[in-house]
Amino acid sequence: MSYPANFKYTKDHEWLKITGSSGVIGITDHAQHQLGDVVFVELPEVGRKFDKGDVYGVVESVKAVVDCYMPVSGTIVKVNSALESQADLINSDPHGDGWMIEVDLADLSETQDLMDSAAYEKYLADNAD
């Protein structure tokens, strides 16, 4: 799987696609592969504010319950309600239809700390078990 060049990535395997001052967030293909079949997603309410590093939601596979961390600070403007009945979109299309939240970015400068696709792929290779 290739990682979209126009996304940013975190060490927690979240991705962020920035458009102007808003961003769409989801978990990466590596994360969904580690999780296995996703069966449940808990998303925040629209309007909630989070700081970078806060837990904004939960993804559950058959066996595991995993927190999702904000890659940047922001306010939730939209959530992917399709995940309520089709949690497995995270497995089948983690970088597209499996998106989780859309946020208004509080501080664009925070995005500088994030990895680009090449750095993320190297991070995965360096940490492969």
Next chain:
Amino acid sequence: MSELKKTALYSEHVRLGGKIVPFAGYEMPVQFTSIRQEHEAVRNHVGVFDVSHMGEILFTGKDALKNVDHLVSNHIAKIKPFRVVYSGLLYPNGTFVDDVLVYRIKDDEFLFCVNASNVDKDFAWMKQNLSGDLTCENVSDRYTQIAIQGPDAGKVLQPLTRTDLSTIAYYRFQMGQVAGIDALISRTGYTGEYGFELYFSPEHAIKIFQAVMESGAPFGITPAGLGCRDTLRLEAGMALYGNDIDDQHTALEANLGWVVKLEKDDFIGKKALEEQQQAGLKRHLVGFEMIDRGIPRHGYSILSNSVPIGEVTSGTMSITLNKAIGMGYVASGFESPGTIIQIQIRDNRVAARVVPLPFYSRTR
């Protein structure tokens, strides 16, 4: 920390793309393709599990029957050879050392199959509680065990054995051959599906496993891992030691009164269970299904009108039933099917309803 052990089929797991994890001191596959796919394959066609990590303990001798009947809660004296009995191996207080299968091989020979995580504990407990003329040996290393489970299990296994599988009723076994190798063939399983468990010598493990896979190819046989083993057994309402049963809850509380035969002569735990039955149970293991969104997990609190009444012992999203289900202990008064309860899932109290077990069953 001592090194993890490998079963005789480890190289097959790796070859077939198994995701290997540590479990009960062994390197075991949790899944091959996906838990969902393997679960559905077992319900619809057939899957094959390596369960060699389970332990086997052999009792032989003049006093074998007397000792086995004293150690376990179920009737053993009454059963004839070639029968299998599910039973509790209990402490004097009626809680579980383990849940076990007892195979009566001969009048004076019994083979226990015990949980992988409890082998040493069970064996030590048994040795401490023996009397008379018998031998009790931990023979776990002498066996590879595989489980072939699913509606097509018989069609897969029959070409490999001269034993007429249609003559082996549920919870019976026969000694025969599979792919030319001596094997114990038992009609048992931990999935709620029709199927067989085979016990044989590890030196032939790969030969038998590959023969099963080849015979199963036209039926879409898949190797199946520990992940779907857990989802299948939970749907079938079967207890898992460490989750639903343990040394903190008695066999009666655990809804396993049917493996406790209080009319037997003395067995370890009998007195405590008799007293508990007289006094009435204070808590009960129940099954429940979620009404609102959320998945119950081991350790989550169970409440009623915001008052804690128990805890979840097992929970998952049921793949076959497409709803979240769980088992847990609730205080007396809340165990009737239909009772509405709440499960504390992170910050929310999510509605659920007590339901009868099993969640899923198939006519055998």
